[in-house]
Amino acid sequence: MKAFDHVTAASTREAVELLSSAAPDGARLIAGGTDLLTLMKADLIAPPRLIDLKPASELRYLRFDDAGALHIGALTTLADLERHPEVAQRLPVLPQSVRDAATPQLRALATVGGNLLQRPRCWYYRGDALCWLKGGSACFARDGQNKYHAILDHSPCVAVHPSDLAPALLALDAELVIHGPGGARVLPVESFFAAPTDQERVEYRLAADEVLAEITVPRQPEGARGAYLKVMDRQAWAFALVSAAAQVALRDGRIEHVRLVLGGVANVPQRIRAVEDLLTGQELTPKLAEQAAERAVAGAKPLAHNAYKVPLARELARRALLAATGLMV
Amino acid sequence: MPDSMPALPATPDEATRQTRIRLTINDTPHDLSIAPRRTLLEVLREDLSLTGAKPGCEMGNCGACTVLLDGEAVYSCLVLAIECPGHTITTIEGLTRDGQLHPIQDTFVQYDALQCGFCTPGQVLALKSLLDRNPHPTDDEIDRGMAGNICRCGAYPKIRAAARALARQQP
Structure with a gap:
């Protein structure tokens, strides 16, 4: 160092x-x-x-407001989020996503804000090679060892986003409050993430003089339920091969509100709108969940060593939708 | 911007300058002069000769450097010492009292929960952090609570047995 x-x-x-x-x-x-x-x-x-930033204790809080929105200060640790009884009761998808992230030692220190700003774990990026993401001319994973990489081609870089929390926050329509010299701005967490481009070789869009201050989870539709599922190479302490977050609200047995987000498939978490469109207004049956899951991976273009991620993503999408609807535990 | 803001970037002098800090480790205050880039693990081992916390991967992947920071198990290789004043730090050296092993240490001995012993200080402190928060963890909670410590000898079954015994024994 x-x-x-x-x-x-x-x-x-x-x-x-x-x-x-x-x-x-x-x-x-x-x-x-x-x-x-x-x-x-x-x-x-x-x-x-x-x-x-840790002395800025004004940024470490977890509270529900009168309108039912959850405000998470950026310095809140993953352990704080995991252990908060009211969050577990009202937004269980959040502690579900966090409890399999990293390890107790890391969750005790790692903050919610920092979790969204973490960089990929691609071995070319983390290793000595001057890969494209580090300013080089080529992504070595594209034709190299790409077992853990993207199945959606959105950038010259094929690393996937490591966060477990981010897909859950997307499924909850979370917003970010960002402070800069000109004041505060608010944007959906989905717009904060963006695949790296030639001009911005990073997975988020935050100016150098800005501070990510708060993550706001709006009040969820009446009766909404969530699920976060993660597949790892081993049962502990691993990044997701693929993850799926779903949030579903039913009215009279039909889907009134649905979010489906996949992690581990692209540079940033992917909200799958085609599935949401298919399901809205429908009654979720096992058959329809299968169709939805098929649609979730329709655009997948696996690399040489990660074709296994396609059926994995399809199955996780199916199970997450069923779990969030209460049809499967 | 206020006029009083310091000019940046930092000069090399600022970056290597020693900063005086006071760390409270195992209930004892230590006055130290350190460079900002030094990790808690380095300062414990090199400046204070508290070598119970081990350097393994030094990237937050193995758990050998685990210490307690305000009672929470953390990887001391990923903590800057300069950020620790005002916090309570406990290392494995702080668990013995008057030459008597801590009950967790005794139980590790009783259950033969180690082979080479390199990971053991971290395992013991990770378990202490878990039991202090949750005196009667379920088997699943034990596995999750101990997931951040690798044992390359593979003593996991006996570490788990020791942890389960403690979870049952604690009043």
């Missing part, structure tokens, strides 16, 4: 000021540090200054 200067921010406002006054690539925020420090130890990034 290269040497760096270390300062603290006692508030969101101070963090924005410190970031704004830094040279380009001159400073990075550190919260839990569980991803940032691995990037720095591997010399993937070498910020000359770290700004510790």
Whole structure:
């Protein structure tokens, strides 16, 4: 790890000021540090200054407002989210997604904000190779070892997003509150994520002087239920091969509201609108769930070593829809 | 921007400058002078000769460096020492009292829950963090709570047996 200067921010406002006054690539925020420090130890990034955001305790909270929306301060740890009784009762898909993420030691430090900003685990990106995502000219996974990579072709990079929480937040229509020098902006979490492009080789869109401050989960439709399913190479401490988050609300036995999100299939979590369109207004039968799952993977283009992800994604989509509808536990 | 904001980026001098901090480890305060980039694991081992926390992968993947930070098990290889003042740090050295092993350590011995012992300090502290929060974990909760510590000797069945015995014994 290269040497760096270390300062603290006692508030969101101070963090924005410190970031704004830094040279380009001159400073990075550190919260839990569980991803940032691995990037720095591997010399993937070498910020000359770290700004510790943890003293900004105003950013660590979990509360439901009177309208039923959940407000999650960006410094809330994954452990906080996992253990919160009211969240478990009202939005069980959130603790479901978090409890199989990483390990207890990592969840104790890792923050919800940092979880959304973590970088891919692709071995070419994390290793010594100067891959496209790091500014090189080619993605080595595309024709190389791509067992864990994308089955949807959205970018020159085929790494998948590592977050378990992100698909769940997409399924809940979560929004992000981002503070910058000009004030705060609010955007859907789905728009925050974007496949890396030549101009922006990163999986999110956040300016260098902005601070991700809050994740807001709106009140869910009456009777909505969720499910988060994750397949791993082993039963613990692994990133998802494929994950599926579903949130469904029924009215008179028919689907009034449905979200289906797949993780582990593309650069960023994918909300599958074609499935939502197919299901809305319908009564979910096992047969229809199968059709929906088939549609969920209709655009898949697997690479040489990851064709197994297609049936995996199809089956997880089917099970998540059934589980969220109460047809399968 | 206020005029008083410091000029950035940091100069090399700022980055390598030693910062004076006070860490409270095993109930004992230690005054130290460290560079910002040093991890808690490095400072424990190199500056304080508390070598119970082990450097394994040093990337948050193995659990050998586990210590308790405010009672929560964390990987000390992924914690900057400069961010630890004001927090309570417990290492394996802090578990013994008057030369007596902690009950978790005793139970590890009783159940032969180790072979080479390299991962053991981390295993013991991960289990302590779990039991302090949840004195009677279910078998599933034990497996989940201990998922962050790798044992390359494969002593898992005996570690699990020790943990289950403790989960039953605790008052």
